[in-house]
Amino acid sequence: MQAYKQSLKHETFSYLPQMTPEQVRRQIAYALAQGWNPAVEHTERGTPAKESYWYMWKLPMFGEQSVDAVLAEIEACHREFPNHMVRFVAYDNYAQSQGLTFVVYR
Template identity: 90%
Template sequence: MATVQAYKATKKFETFSYLPQMTPEQVRRQIAYAIAQGWNPAVEHTERGTPAKVSFWYMWKLPMFGEQSVDVVLAELEACHREFPDHMVRFVAYDNYAQSQGLAFVVYR
């Protein structure tokens, strides 16, 4: 039976954190995909630190219901990062139909 490798070097958050860091263009394409699916974009942030702190994410403003511009979403991600430079910032896309998150990934560590 094969053993499972533990990732000890860095903490992992969300699915994409197990892949190499996304380029700005890759982040843009993921946001464009979420918008194309009709999902509502949102920005969340949390303190770095213990797992207990990372388990709760604060919402940055309200979700951007019906937003169709990738640039507007990117601007909100950057604004949140400027306001909370020591926090992790993630993009979340809410699926109205499934009433769940369709996509979520950390943009700023």
């Protein structure tokens, strides 16, 4: 068993290699197909204490059905905060929880 450093691993897919743009697109498409509401969050890189709080980029995109619109917001957040980690979050209204979340920019 290998121990991982806390600062290197974040969220659902963090133990896998970095996702390609097409894989990111497919994950977002899946979340939208489930009827989940997308959102974008960001945080500073640094200590684990800082990484436990994520700032919301704008409001969640309630009812958004366009993968391209979601990707545009992810890119806009990354341009605004180039040194921050940026993640995609999909909120499940029925379960009232996050249905999916993963870091797009580490």
